[in-house]
Amino acid sequence: MIKELKKITNCEFLEDKEDIYPYAYDTSVALSSVNVPFCVALPESIEDVQKIVKYAIKNNLVIIPRGAGTCHSAGCRVSKDERRAIIIHFSKMNKIIEIDEKNLTAKVQPNVVLGDLQRAIDKFNLFFPPDPSNLEVSTIGGAIALSSSGPRTFKYGQIKNYILNLKIVNGEGEVVELGKDLRKNVTGYNLCDLFIGSEGTFGIVVEATLKLIPKPACTKLILAYFKSIDEAGVCVTKILTSNVQPATLDILDDKTLITIEKFNPTGLYTRYEAALLIELDGEVESISAESKKLQTILEEAHAEKIVNTDDKKANEDIWKARRSSFACCAKLAPNVVTEDIVVSTSKIPEMIKFIRQLSQKYGIMACIMGHAGDGNIHPNFALDLENITQLRNFKELKDELFKGALKMGGTLSGEHGIGMEKRVYLEDAINPIAHSYMKQIKQVFDPHNIFNPDKAI
């Protein structure tokens, strides 16, 4: 089959076991068996992507699109029957096609890395807000497929607010433009929004038109430390109901602060139970006014220590520390598993305490942080999955965690997606009719079920 694929395309294929083996993995930990794809395609053109898809239809193969492979929900892994899976890795489709300064848009290929995009548009004083913590590797194709978010979602909204148009290859191998390169468009259904977050199950993003905004003039970072999670939680609600609009409102618990300081010392205080990481952005005058109001709110909410910084380098160091939390936790034990739960913002303290109870009950360390302003909590569990007892305990912990989140009126994922790991809980998480609509929509985009089967829905 690889011979035939090489004949019909101009594409490079990886087929040797040692080359394709790494593609059996993404950043999710393998709680079940790991399957290796039969080859990896590295296309350079949309035409080659179409040809591979058409070949897959004819030969009953499945396709797994892949960007940086940092998916936490096993979205890049082969679900079953490795002889049938082709991974399409977009590393050779990584160009910024156009930055349109006048219309504030950028047209990009799927493997453009978010951090590179930020730096490229920075020269034009433009800004693309979506900021997953791993933006130095995360690709636009993967971020669109997962609807990736980050701390700035709190003020600026999700990635879908910044995607104007998508060019995709669908499950018939056709190129389809889902929107228009326009800032406003309600002509027909919004298929772009429908596609965003579809976890590579509808088709392949081969080009995206992004909406850009002017870059905020300055930023100011405030770290507010609290004696207890409850006080930090009350403070989150106070900020949410005030007329201050920070760009970010993240929370870090004591274990996260201690772990970051242990492996990436940055000068964070480690004797408090929780910290809120708040960034203000905008013009100097507006930041100054908001900062005063925020100071009052923090003091009224009993923040024990408030650290302000508007030095660019100091701000970046703190953000680097925050973004390193997953990597730091990974040094605590052979494995680290990040989870992704959403609850209403007022229930954050309840959720954090619940995670701590589970951590104690099952003897698995949890460093907890999250985007408090969005109710999105990420516990990082440090454990040894080769230890049979820990593996069994972790499976039970996860089960209780998801069921507990649903019981609190929350949901299974805010940004990492469902992938293969959380599908078993979908019945309890979404309305059955809505779930059947989702399956029917998948059929419309991908009638032969070749894209990421057994995932997302």
Ligand SMILES: Cc1cc2nc3c(=O)[nH]c(=O)nc-3n(C[C@H](O)[C@H](O)[C@H](O)COP(=O)(O)OP(=O)(O)OC[C@H]3O[C@@H](n4cnc5c(N)ncnc54)[C@H](O)[C@@H]3O)c2cc1C
């Ligand atoms: C340290 C770390 C920190 C992270 N922080 C965050 C965070 O703050 N916020 C957040 O939301 N996520 C976060 N993530 C999760 C994830 O890495 C991001 O969501 C990231 O944007 C995914 O990009 P990727 O290029 O790695 O995608 P991949 O992992 O390669 O792919 C993700 C999914 O998209 C599909 N896909 C990939 N490319 C395409 C394409 N061209 N067309 C269609 N489908 C495609 C894949 O099949 C897969 O299902 C983090 C992960 C790590 C390891």
